[in-house]
Amino acid sequence: MSSERILPLEPPYPTEAAVWLKRAMPGRAPVDPLRLFRIFVKNQGLADAMQPLGGHLLGSPTIQGRDRELLILRTCARCNAEYEWGVHSVGFARWEGLSEAAIQATALGEASDTAFTARDALLVRLADALHDGATVPDDLFAEISSEWSEAEILELLMVCGFYHFVSFAVNTTRVAPEPWAPGFPEA
Numbered sequence: 001m002s003s004e005r006i007l008p009l010e011p012p013y014p015t016e017a018a019v020w021l022k023r024a025m026p027g028r029a030p031v032d033p034l035r036l037f038r039i040f041v042k043n044q045g046l047a048d049a050m051q052p053l054g055g056h057l058l059g060s061p062t063i064q065g066r067d068r069e070l071l072i073l074r075t076c077a078r079c080n081a082e083y084e085w086g087v088h089s090v091g092f093a094r095w096e097g098l099s100e101a102a103i104q105a106t107a108l109g110e111a112s113d114t115a116f117t118a119r120d121a122l123l124v125r126l127a128d129a130l131h132d133g134a135t136v137p138d139d140l141f142a143e144i145s146s147e148w149s150e151a152e153i154l155e156l157l158m159v160c161g162f163y164h165f166v167s168f169a170v171n172t173t174r175v176a177p178e179p180w181a182p183g184f185p186e187a
Contacts, residue, residue, distance in 0.1 A: 006173040008038030017041045024051060034087065035175050036166070057162055058092075063148070063155050065096040070120055071159045073098075073106035074127035077184070079167030086181030104185045119147060123156070130160045 009017060020041050021033040040047045061068055069092050076085040089103050101115035109115060111124040122143055129136050136144065144153060169175075177183065 004174045004176055006039050006042065006175075008035045008175070009041055010038075013041075016044055020044070020047055020051070024055075031178070031180060035178060036083065036087075036170060036173075039173055039175060040169070053158070053162060057155070057159055061155060063152050063159070065092070066098060067119075067123055067156070068159055069093040069096045069098055070102070070106065070123045071127050071156060072163050073103060074124050075131065075160050075163040076167055077107040078127060078131040079164060079171065081163075081167035081170045082184050083170045083175050083177055083181070084163065084166050086183055087178060090181050107184045108187055122147060126156060127160055130157070131164070 012018075013021060021037055024037050024047075025031075025033055037047075040050070057068065069088060072088050073085055073093055076082075076088065085107060093103050094100075099115065102120065105113040105115040106124070109124075111121040111128065113121075113124075116124060122140075125140055126136060126144060129140055144156070148156060
């Protein structure tokens with residue numbers, strides 16, 4: 001892949017950017033502000049507008065964190081957003097209880113992969129349907145409805161949509177990988 005198209009902001013950060021970056025990173029994150037966040041903050045109004053939704057999806061969800069991370073990983077893998085897949089595989093997915101096999105399968109497997117539980121497979125199928133057709137077929141929606149409430153379904157849809165947006169930004173800006181985040185696994 002060629003070099004970054006938009007370079008991340010480097011320290012020392014302007015005051016408003018520094019405040020936003022501190023707010024955007026988890027409280028005791030052992031890493032510098034993410035490169036992607038340092039790109040987003042170059043448009044302060046956009047960064048301010050997106051932070052509440054992203055913060056809600058990660059910090060105050062109605063769905064289980066494990067479900068959220070499975071959706072994020074699958075959505076990013078399907079969008080070929082290796083940067084974001086790597087950040088979430090290390091920063092969130094393991095913490096939320098996803099096995100290494102399930103994490104790898106989000107990038108390499110199908111919904112039928114043995115690393116996925118039946119519930120996981122529904123989420124993978126949901127992410128795939130939204131990615132492939134921007135909607136959910138009736139039969140899959142019925143299966144999803146038997147596992148999640150209407151409020152939770154809306155959040156599942158928003159997680160997929162939000163991480164499509166993030167994937168578009170990651171892929172188009174060609175943000176360089178974080179030094180601590182893995183790339184996609186080899187098949």
